[in-house]
Amino acid sequence: MKDDSDAHCPRCDAVLTTPDDRFSTWCAACDWNVDPLGREGPKSLARELARHESVFRRTVADGPDVAPPGAAAYGALVLATAVNLATAALVVTGVWLLFTGTVPQRILGAVELLAAVLLFPRPARPPRHTAGPATAPALHATVGRICAELDARPPDLIAFDAGYGSRWAAVGWRRRRVLVLGLPLWETLAADQRLALLVRELAHAADEGQPRARWIRSALDSLVGWEDLLTPDPAPAGRALDPRHPLAVGGRASNIAHVGEMLARPLLGLLAQAAHLLHSLLRTLDGRCVDQAYRADRTAARIATAASAEGLLQALLLEEPAALALQRLARHGDDLWAALRDHLASVPDSERARRLRLSELRGDASGSGYPPTCLRIRFVRALPRTEPTVTMSAAEARTVDLELAAIRSSVAQECRRNA
Known part of the structure; x- marks a missing residue:
């Protein structure tokens, strides 16, 4: 100092x-x-930040429930419908060719069905550190009160990982909904800010359940699958081919295979890039991520107070110093979570102001479709201050901490192994 x-x-x-x-x-x-690393964003960053600023002004004036401009909303639905119909046509034509076509047509139908299967998201494994209703009844009771306030379905599981954030995951063939919370973030939040985090994520999930949201989400998932399917494998550079590879055998067949690979690789790359551009266009036209974020922040401010929601967003600005501190502190044998809390509590106001300014200049959520954190903080500050509708008492907070003791220890050991 x-x-x-x-x-x-x-x-x-x-x-x-x-x-x-x-x-x-x-x-x-x-x-x-303000940015010691001198990071420069892409040329499109200024346009994206200007668009976020325009949406922010509209949201403050009219509220996040007002639909985006009609042309953009209809364009998103039309594009999502075209993508979903193209995926459905792949299945229909594949089945039709497989059962009614000639031998070559049946082969083509089988290939189409295989491509359709590959487009579906793979079922993820359940997270390692889960807190079910039996092991964490107080945490699930709090989530249940929030879901009752939101009129939403509670998650099937609550899990924790070593990240600094929160997300939703669908696991197994039954697609069970899992709320995954980053333990480094959870441990550094106050009880009311933890409540705001839960409210925000549960409000996101309720928003995603709307029919329009599910339809567009299906199209976005399909485009991600198309991009992954079409992206060619990187060409081996500076490495000898396996003697069994057809290109290493020599002769006429080798030349034909070589020419075919040379032609197919750039074509697949172009198609993958087209899928990526369509994905970006659909997110931009939809505008749903932006409105969802503001609606979730407003809901968190209503249920858990605006001060709690703002404190959560301020904590999210410290993701980078928290990750660096976690990696350094994990090499020592002290209480990892207490040391991390002490470190983030000691961050001076000037550093917090620098992080906020960096969010204004760089748009920390750039490219994700979500508004920059600085705009979300300004939005929450403009909301009326009301009494919370769901609270977590000090006794409940202590009970939740006791329920998560084993998970805290397990994640801390994981961080130390990876440090």
Whole structure:
């Protein structure tokens, strides 16, 4: 720790202060050294940030429940319908050719059905660190109260991992819904902020259950499958071919195979790129991710207070220093989660302000379809302050901590092995 109030900004000569040696010195007046790594985003970043700013102004003025512009909404539905119908046509024509066609047509039908099967998302395995209703009744009781307030179906499982965030997963052939919470984030949040995290994720899940959302989600999943299916394997560079490879045998067949591979690789690459562009276009036209994020934040502010929702979003800005600290602290034998909490609690206000400014300049959620965290914080700050409709008492919070003791220990050991 040091206080160097005599330092001056090399760009605008403003007085700089370095409250903590662990973090970068920067100038709040001219943004000098706000990004010490000098990361430059793509050329489209400015347009994307401008679009997010426009949507933010519309959301503040009209609310997140107002549908996006008609042309964009209809365009998203038309594109999603075309993608879903193309996938369905693949199955229908595959079955028809397989049972009614000639031998070559049956082979083509089998190939189409195989491609259709590969497009379906693979069933994921259940997460390793799960907290079921039997092992974590207090946590599930809190989730149940939130779901009753939202009129939503509770998750089948709640799981924890070593990430700094939260997500939903569908596991097994039955596609059971699992809420996955990052334990490093969970452990550094206050009880009311944990409640806001649960509300936000459960509100997301309720929003995804709408018919329009499911239809567009199906098209997005299909496009991801098309991109994965069409992306060619990287060409072996500087590596001798296996003697059994057809291109290493030599002769006429080898030449034909070589020419065929040369022609197929760029064609598959173009088709994969087309699927990627259609995926980006559908997300942009839909605008659902943006509205979902604001609706979930508003719901978190209503059920768990706006201050709790803002505290959660402020904590999300510290993802990078939390990951670095977790990796460093995992090499020591101390209580990992207590040490991580102490580290993030000691982050000075100047570093928090730098992270917020970096979100404004770079759009930390750029490319994901979600609005930058800085805009979500501004949105929550503009919401009315109301009393929470669901609360977690201190006794309940302690009970939840006791229920998760084994998971905390297991994830900490996992972090130490990976450090």
